Amino acid sequence: MLTLRDVWVEYGDRIILERVDLDVTAGSFVSIVGPSGAGKSTLLRVILGQEQATRGSIMLDGAPLPPECGPDRGVVFQRYSVFPHLTVLGNVVFGLECAEAPLFARLFGSRRKAAEAQAAEMLAAVGLGDSLHLYPAQMSGGMQQRLAIAQALIKRPRILLLDEPFGALDPGIRADMHALITRLWQQYDLTVIMVTHDIREAFSLGTRVLALDKRRHDPHAPHRFGATAVYDLPLDKKKASSESPAAQAGAAA
Amino acid sequence: MRWVNRQIGRRQGFVLGALPIALLALVYVVLSAQRHALNPSDKILPLPSGMASALWGMMQQPDALTGKLVFWADTLASLQRLGLGLGIATLMALLVGLVLGVLPPLRATLGPLVTGIAVIPPIALLPILFIALGLGETAKVALIVIGIAPVMIRDIAGHVAALPREQIVKAQTLGAGSWQIMLRVALPQAMPRLLVALRLALGPAWVFLISAEAIASDVGLGYRIFLVRRYLSMDVIIPYVAWIALLAIAMDYAATRISRAAFPWAHPSASGAGH
Numbered sequence: 001m002l003t004l005r006d007v008w009v010e011y012g013d014r015i016i017l018e019r020v021d022l023d024v025t026a027g028s029f030v031s032i033v034g035p036s037g038a039g040k041s042t043l044l045r046v047i048l049g050q051e052q053a054t055r056g057s058i059m060l061d062g063a064p065l066p067p068e069c070g071p072d073r074g075v076v077f078q079r080y081s082v083f084p085h086l087t088v089l090g091n092v093v094f095g096l097e098c099a100e101a102p103l104f105a106r107l108f109g110s111r112r113k114a115a116e117a118q119a120a121e122m123l124a125a126v127g128l129g130d131s132l133h134l135y136p137a138q139m140s141g142g143m144q145q146r147l148a149i150a151q152a153l154i155k156r157p158r159i160l161l162l163d164e165p166f167g168a169l170d171p172g173i174r175a176d177m178h179a180l181i182t183r184l185w186q187q188y189d190l191t192v193i194m195v196t197h198d199i200r201e202a203f204s205l206g207t208r209v210l211a212l213d214k215r216r217h218d219p220h221a222p223h224r225f226g227a228t229a230v231y232d233l234p235l236d237k238k239k240a241s242s243e244s245p246a247a248q249a250g251a252a253a
Numbered sequence: 254m255r256w257v258n259r260q261i262g263r264r265q266g267f268v269l270g271a272l273p274i275a276l277l278a279l280v281y282v283v284l285s286a287q288r289h290a291l292n293p294s295d296k297i298l299p300l301p302s303g304m305a306s307a308l309w310g311m312m313q314q315p316d317a318l319t320g321k322l323v324f325w326a327d328t329l330a331s332l333q334r335l336g337l338g339l340g341i342a343t344l345m346a347l348l349v350g351l352v353l354g355v356l357p358p359l360r361a362t363l364g365p366l367v368t369g370i371a372v373i374p375p376i377a378l379l380p381i382l383f384i385a386l387g388l389g390e391t392a393k394v395a396l397i398v399i400g401i402a403p404v405m406i407r408d409i410a411g412h413v414a415a416l417p418r419e420q421i422v423k424a425q426t427l428g429a430g431s432w433q434i435m436l437r438v439a440l441p442q443a444m445p446r447l448l449v450a451l452r453l454a455l456g457p458a459w460v461f462l463i464s465a466e467a468i469a470s471d472v473g474l475g476y477r478i479f480l481v482r483r484y485l486s487m488d489v490i491i492p493y494v495a496w497i498a499l500l501a502i503a504m505d506y507a508a509t510r511i512s513r514a515a516f517p518w519a520h521p522s523a524s525g526a527g528h
Contacts, residue, residue, distance in 0.1 A: 048422065048426070050418075050422050068425065069422050069425035069426050070425065070426065070428075071426060071427060071428035073426055074426050075422065075423060075426050077419040077422075077423070079417075079419065080417035080419035080420055081419055081420075081423050082423075083420060083423075083424075083438060083442075084442070084518055084519075085441040085442050085516070085518050085519070086441075086518075094424075094427060094429075094437060095427035095428060097437075098424075098427055098428040098429040098430075098433050098437075099428045102430075102433070104436065105429065105433040105436055105437045106437075135517070135518040135521070136518075137518060137521040138521065148423075151423070151427065152423075152426065152427075154427075155426070155427055155428060157426070
C-alpha cells in the first residue's frame with residue numbers, strides 16, 4: 001500500500017536517511033526503532049508529508065504522495081497533538097467540520113448533531129465518553145493521547161502515524177494505551193506506523209519491527225552517512241507477544 | 254520563614270496594597286496644609302477641599318462657549334478618541350498579525366514593513382499626520398493607531414507563529430486548509446493574547462492621546478490639563494490625572510475579566526479546573 005523507493009533525506013551536507021526502501025502492506029503495524037538521531041522521526045515526517053525527501057519516491061496506493069500533509073494520513077505526536085482551545089468533543093468534531101464546511105469550518109443544526117454523535121461514538125471507543133466537555137488542559141497526559149487518537153481516527157486515515165505517542169506517559173497508563181491501540185488497530189482495520197524508543201513496546205505492538213541505524217560510519221565526518229533500515233523483522237502477531245524477549249535478543253545481536 | 258515563601262492572603266494583600274497609597278496621600282495632605290498655613294492662596298499643592306470644589310465646578314458648570322459641562326465633555330471626547338484608536342489598532346493586530354503569523358509568504362512580504370513602521374517614534378509622525386489629515390479627530394485617532402498597532406501586530410504574529418508546529422500539521426491531517434487553520438486554530442488561540450496585547454497597549458495609547466490633545470485640540474482630558482497649566486491650576490490638573498488613572502485601571506480590569514469569561518481554556522487555574 002505504501003511504497004518507499006531509494007529515499008534520501010539531507011539537510012545541507014548532513015545526510016539523515018539514505019537508501020530507504022520500504023513496502024508497508026495494508027493492515028500491518030510497523031514499529032520503527034533505533035538510536036537517537038537515527039532519523040526515526042524524520043522518516044515518519046517524510047511519510048506524513050511534513051518534510052520532503054531529497055531523493056526517491058514515495059507512493060501511497062500507487063500514486064505519488066503530495067508534498068504536504070493530508071487527511072489520508074493521520075498522526076499522533078508525543079505532545080501538542082490536540083487543540084487547547086477546543087473541548088474534547090470540539091477537537092474530534094473539528095475533523096468532520098473541515099470536510100463538510102469549507103468556508104467556516106463549522107457545522108450547525110442537524111448536521112452538527114450528526115457530527116457530534118459520530119464524534120461521541122469515537123470518543124467512547126477510546127474511553128473518553130465521560131469527558132466530552134473538558135478542555136485538554138483539564139485532562140491527564142494519557143487522556144490527551146486518547147483524544148489525539150480519536151481525533152485522528154474520525155477521519156478514517158489510510159495510515160495512522162504515531163510519533164512516540166506513549167513516550168511521556170507513566171508505565172501503568174502506557175500499558176492501558178497499548179491495549180487500547182491494539183484493540184483499535186484490530187477493530188478499525190488500521191495500518192499503523194509507530195516510532196518508539198521502547199524496544200519492548202515495538203515488539204509487543206508491531207507485526208513488523210524496523211530498526212534504523214547507520215550502516216557505515218566515517219569517524220572524521222559522521223554526518224556524511226545516513227541511517228537506513230538495518231533490521232526488518234516480520235513478526236507473527238499471535239506469537240509475537242510470547243516470544244518478544246527472544247526477538248529482542250535477536251535484534252540486539 | 255523566608256520571604257520568597259510568604260504567601261499573602263486576600264485581605265492582608267488589600268491592606269498591604271492600600272498602605273503605600275494612603276501614606277502618599279497623607280504626606281501630600283501634610284505638605285499641602287503646611288504650605289497653606291504660610292500662604293492661604295497657594296496654588297502648587299491645593300488642599301483636597303480645593304480640588305473637590307474645582308472638580309465639582311467642572312462637572313456642574315457649562316462652558317461659556319460651548320454650553321457643555323466641561324468635565325464630561327472632556328471625558329467623552331477623550332474616551333471616544335481612545336476607543337476608536339484602540340478598536341482600530343486591535344482589529345488591525347488581529348487581521349494582520351494572524352495573516353503574518355500563519356502564512357509564510359505574507360510574513361516575508363509584509364514583515365519588514367511592519368517592523369519598519371514599528372521602530373519610528375510615533376510622535377515624530379504627528380506633524381505628518383496633522384499636515385495630511387488636518388487638526389481634527391482623524392489625526393488624533395491615527396496617532397494612537399500608528400503608535401500601538403505595529404507593536405500589537407508583531408506580538409500577535411509572533412504568538413501565532415509560535416503555535417506548536419504539531420498543531421498545524423495535525424489540523425492538516427484532519428483535512429483543514431490554510432483558511433480553516435487560520436479561522437479555527439490560529440484565530441481562537443490568538444484572542445486571549447490579543448487582550449493581553451491590548452492591556453499592554455493601554456499605557457502608550459493614553460500617552461499618544463494626551464500628546465495629540467495637548468498639541469491641537471479644543472476639548473479632551475489632555476487638552477484641559479495643558480490649558481489650565483497656564484493658570485497653575487493644580488486643583489484641576491491633579492483630579493484630572495487621578496481620573497485618567499481610574500479610567501485606565503477600569504479598562505485594564507475589564508480586559509482581564511473579558512478574557513477570563515470568554516476564553517476559560519486559556520486560564521485553567523482560574524476556572525478551578527485540573528485533576
